[in-house]
Amino acid sequence: MNGFLALYRKELREYFATPIAFVLLAVFWGLAGWFFSFGLFFVNLAQMVGSFHNMSVLLLLLVPLLTMRIFAEENKSGTMELLLSLPLSELQIVLAKFAASFTVLLVMLAGSASAVLPLVLYARPDIGPILGGYLGITLLGTAFMGVGILVSSLTSNQIVAAVLTWGVLTLLWFADYAATIDALPALRAVFMHLSFSVHYVDVIRGVINLGTVCYFSSVMVLSLTLTVWALTARRA
Numbered sequence: 001m002n003g004f005l006a007l008y009r010k011e012l013r014e015y016f017a018t019p020i021a022f023v024l025l026a027v028f029w030g031l032a033g034w035f036f037s038f039g040l041f042f043v044n045l046a047q048m049v050g051s052f053h054n055m056s057v058l059l060l061l062l063v064p065l066l067t068m069r070i071f072a073e074e075n076k077s078g079t080m081e082l083l084l085s086l087p088l089s090e091l092q093i094v095l096a097k098f099a100a101s102f103t104v105l106l107v108m109l110a111g112s113a114s115a116v117l118p119l120v121l122y123a124r125p126d127i128g129p130i131l132g133g134y135l136g137i138t139l140l141g142t143a144f145m146g147v148g149i150l151v152s153s154l155t156s157n158q159i160v161a162a163v164l165t166w167g168v169l170t171l172l173w174f175a176d177y178a179a180t181i182d183a184l185p186a187l188r189a190v191f192m193h194l195s196f197s198v199h200y201v202d203v204i205r206g207v208i209n210l211g212t213v214c215y216f217s218s219v220m221v222l223s224l225t226l227t228v229w230a231l232t233a234r235r236a
Contacts, residue, residue, distance in 0.1 A: 003088045003092065004088065006135060007043065007092075007096040008096045008177060011101075012100045012104075015100065016100075017234070024065060024066055024104070024108070025104075025107060027062065028108045029052070029112060029236050030103050032051065032054060032058060032060055032112045033112070034053055034117070035050070035051065036112075048116075048129070048130050049133075051112075052133045052203065052205075055109075055112060056204065059141050060166075060169055061166075063141060063144040063169075064107075064148050064161070066104060066105070067148025067161070068159070068161040068162040068165065069158050070097050070148070070149050070156060070157050071149070071153040072152045072153075072156055072161040073139050075134040075155065076156040076157065076158075080234065092229045092232040093162040093231060094194070094231065095224070098145065098146075098149060099151070101145055102142065106138070107139070109134060109137060109141070111132065128206065129205065129206025130206060132207060133203065133205070133206040135208055136203030136204070136206070137202075137203060137204075139212070139213060139215055140144070140196070140200060143215075143217075144165075144169055146219055146221070146224050147168050147169055147219065147223050147224070149224065149227055150226050151165045151168065151228045152166045154229065154230060171194040172194060172195065172196050172219075173197050175192075175194040176192050176195035176197060176198050177195075199211075199216065210218075
């Protein structure tokens, strides 16, 4: 456990020792706040559905930048062998790095929660769907992070890791488009189930159902499991 916490603290320090975390937080908070303010004061929409939609898109764009360095930097600098020589299992290494990036994600989302205050002042919001929306956005972000960590473990270039993660996430986001292909009628249900955009519709409305939780959790767990296997193959 001490080794896990030490690696977690090291990863968290590296995020904030460089401008990466600060820039990502500033961009996310700034854009999320701007879109929310525009909807509240210019469109007169005192609700969080639009904000959760905007935050989902922002996470799609920013999470690859959050995860790109996690293993790619280790591969590039040659410290991967040193990392694997630590008295930690591959699972502990992956979970420690995931926990550090998850902490940054929570800070991002917590900062955006200040938008709830104007709703309380100008309207009478139902807090239940808002809390459900934040839970759903968190699950969506962890699924994005799982994919990003997996891609980062397979390359030594941070830019390549970010671009490939964007590509994979965009492909999964629009997977439901393939359901419209008449030549693949038997796979329509599969494509609809794989699509991020299908599941996120409930998330932005604050509706958390078992299927959505299982989907986002499965993407995260599968991605982290494949990352563990990749590290195991490196260590062997």
